[in-house]
Amino acid sequence: MILFRYLTREVLLTMSAVAGILLLVIMGSRFIRYFSDAAEGDIPVTMLGSLMVFHLPGFMELILPLSFFLGILLAYGQLYMNSEITVMVACGMSPTRLLKVTLLPASVVAVLVGVCSLWLTPYGALQTETALEEQRSRLDVSVLAPGRFQEFGGGRTAYIGGFSSDGTEMLDVLVHEQNQQGDEGTHDFVTRAASGYQETRLETGSRFLVLDDGERYGVTPGEQNAERLIFERYTLRLGLNRDRQELDSLEYATTPALWSDPRPRAQAQWQWRAGLPLMVFVLALMAQPLSRVNPRQGRFGKLLPAVFLYVAYLSLLLAVVDAIGSGTWSTALGVWPVHGLFLGLGLLLLWRSQRKGMR
Structure with a gap:
């Protein structure tokens, strides 16, 4: 012993x-x-x-x-x-x-x-x-850094100048969206706003970016025409909260599930x-x-x-x-x-x- x-x-x-x-x-x-x-x-x-x-x-x-x-x-x-x-x-x-x-x-x-x-x-x-x-797949205020262009899914790129004193609002917001559907076809949209914040609606699980006091431009590369929209409040839908069941890779499957899978x-x-x-x-x-x-x-x-x-x-x-x-x-x-x-x-x-x- x-x-x-x-x-x-x-x-x-x-x-x-x-x-x-x-x-x-x-x-x-x-x-x-x-x-x-x-x-x-x-x-x-x-x-x-x-x-x-x-x-x-x-x-x-x-x-x-x-x-x-x-x-x-x-x-x-x-x-x-x-x-x-x-x-x-x-x-x-x-x-x-x-x-x-x-x-x-x-x-x-x-x-x-x-x-x-x-x-x-x-x-x-x-x-x-x-x-x-x-x-x-989402735009989270805690992720964004002032003074940088950052992608957040769906062909969107965001830029912010800074945050409010309490950190709940973004200031000088610029959002670029590629290949989005507009009134007259597919355009690239550039949205500028004085401020904005993220909102999640619990009943549907949808996330939105709410922008205040700005303008939205819809342009098509190679064409001179453009769409312009002036708004006091504009809401961009970012997407739905994803469930983990969407991840069906075998790397994440449980061992009993792999045992019964003949593939x-x-x-x-x-x-x-x-x-x-x-x-x-x-x-x-x-x-x-x-x-x-x-x-x-x-x-x-x-x-x-x-x-x-x-x-x-x-x-x-x-x-x-x-x-x-x-x-x-x-x-x-x-x-x-x-x-x-x-x-x-x-x-x-x-x-x-x-x-x-x-x-």
Whole structure:
């Protein structure tokens, strides 16, 4: 029991450190991209936190298997360097028992990966895409930045000079609309107003941009005629609030829905999600023999070949998933031959390691 707690602690601590570094790098890159969009006025700053939280399960389902794989390599490699494995063997620790100790934390990691891949990741992707789609399809006062031309869907571009003191009204508003239907055909419309604000009608869910004291021009490129309208109040309909049911991509579908969907793309997506927890056990099986290093080699002696092996595993898995989705690979075979191939490789490495003995 003492050895089990010691080995598990070493593996999990190393895995946590690796996962933290990888998560910081990946989430930092995504945060910079979203922050750039917020600076351009495409999304409000208040959405950044929720978007990063919704992306977290998708990051974790890929980071956890790799970090656990590297955690075993680094933790056991250090034990070989310090000759602690030699002492354990002298005390009766067999390779089979060491493998059992390794598979116990692997089960915990596999459960976490399964929860992320089967439930949390599609839910987070759906929430993210819903929020971005709603933001792209509406003009939100919190998104607009003074002094910039910004698109807000439907071929519309808006420009505002500033906001009122309480922030509820836009000042010096200019709206350009392309290919809109007018009284005498299709025109481009330019609407200028002294002020404006957004209004949502709860009974219909429609959103409107209400403009006060301005002019509206309808022009056709290449023609001299133009329509002019002077108004005290003019209302532009921006659109309806969208429901998340409109997003029918398989990436956002629930796992039970994918299971019952016979289409190749749905089966490819389901097998990808179900295969990630299995990948944790296969990587744990390969990591134990790969972690056995000579003290003169150093704990990083086999780290680079192990990383290449992981990249080959993941790349081949993604290639088969794409082949299933395109119909060039049988859904009955699916991704399971890839897992079986690397499972056999792990068993071969483990057998060779046991033949040489644990020194």
